[in-house]
Amino acid sequence: MDVVVNGKLLDQQGVLIDNVTYVPVRAVADALGASVKWDSKTRTVNINK
Incomplete structure (x- = not known):
């Protein structure tokens, strides 16, 4: 399935x-x-901006 973020189609x-x-x-x-x-x-993914 396609994934679009902020109008941009992801490669994955x-x-x-x-x-x-x-x-x-x-x-x-x-x-x-x-x-x-x-x-x-902790087997945790952290996303930071």
Whole structure:
């Protein structure tokens, strides 16, 4: 499925599973000018702008 952020079509696709939409975090964050960091201890994705 296409993912559009601020009118820009992302190169990567989203996925629909059991009526839940999943999108690639890094691609969306990059499109928004945000940074992504992974905390392996807490298994948490942090997005900051």
